[in-house]
Amino acid sequence: MTAVPLPGELTLVDDRARRILDAAVRLAETGGFSAVRLRDVAQASGVALGTVYKRFRSKEDLLVGVLSLELVALRERFASEPLQGATRLERLVQCFAALTETLCARPHLGRAVIRSAATGENALAERLQRFHTALMELIVGAIRGRDDGPVSALELERLAVLEDVWFSRLVGWTGGLLTPEMVVEQVARAARLLYGEDGDA
């Protein structure tokens, strides 16, 4: 059961850290960012407040940590049911749709996480950097067709742009300006702009 540390990512061997994260998720699910009071997190996970701070540098750090949980879930999802689209562009859009769905399915939690990620604290940089590369790998793997060639440098650049669009729009979603559907639609539109209408296989 003890997970072998996933490459380039938060090692969750630490039982306490896991319990703390789980508690944070539960609290965030019901009441969002402000409902995650660290005193409550500590109590709900059965540790002392100091222990929470030993594992996570701040409230934002804790919530960003939730991302690595989501990442594991997404990896499994894509492994068990690969994307169906005929072209790479199609699969790409489906991929972002799935990511968006995952984050927006539990809106309070999603908003809390994105808000934390967007804070731009220096202390979060490391964790976010790790998440970013892991996400990139995940996407690259997910949109790669059965007998596709490798992903070119050009495509990586496009991907980076799309990730930026996705992130910005998610922030728009957390602000109540956009619905999840709009987020996906606008990422799709950006993808079409980048790939040309054809979506070159």
Add this chain to the structure above:
Amino acid sequence: MTAVPLPGELTLVDDRARRILDAAVRLAETGGFSAVRLRDVAQASGVALGTVYKRFRSKEDLLVGVLSLELVALRERFASEPLQGATRLERLVQCFAALTETLCARPHLGRAVIRSAATGENALAERLQRFHTALMELIVGAIRGRDDGPVSALELERLAVLEDVWFSRLVGWTGGLLTPEMVVEQVARAARLLYGEDGDA
């Protein structure tokens, strides 16, 4: 002297609001987000704390309000010295470079503002929406060549994508992951991807 309210934007006729904003800018310049203590803002601007909260809904709201000041400055700048680039793509990149420069020139202030904007609080949506449309207009006006045609719907979509990239990268900058030069460079790269290498006039 009393400014006529700028179209679609924070009306700064209110003297107190202006003083509060100025004080916030001064404090943010020296010490960033955390140095903007609302008690200090109130004192420095010669009003009571309650008055600050009468004008601005939160600390973030206040700092986002600074954006409308910057906007005025940018408008003047672009009016007095129009962008020089030969193609629209070139002017576009110059425009984003100027925007980035403006925000990053006073790093503490810039970071504080972006951090506030990225928080994604519902209460900020209105102000940010206004800023967004105003910025869009500003860019459209700035990149429009002397005898250019109007900006097409396609170009507006491209612009929206670039703004997203810009925003995301700025967040990366506030997190210490990117330098201002990298921000500009990556927006430029995205622009080239969107416009094709030519930059179709």
Add this chain to the structure above:
DNA sequence: TCCTTCTTTGAAACGCGTTCTACACCCCTA
């Protein structure tokens, strides 16, 4: 078994965003 070192704990304390309260002031109308 005792000593050392590291972690965890419980609880208090601090700082600051935010809210609330009581009071003064100003302008307007009767």
Add this chain to the structure above:
DNA sequence: TAGGGGTGTAGAACGCGTTTCAAAGAAGGA
């Protein structure tokens, strides 16, 4: 000239993120 509504002020109070500290365990090594 009196009264009243809206705005500003001073200051206290509240909530919660974050830090700090003394004491209690827990794990290893001589």
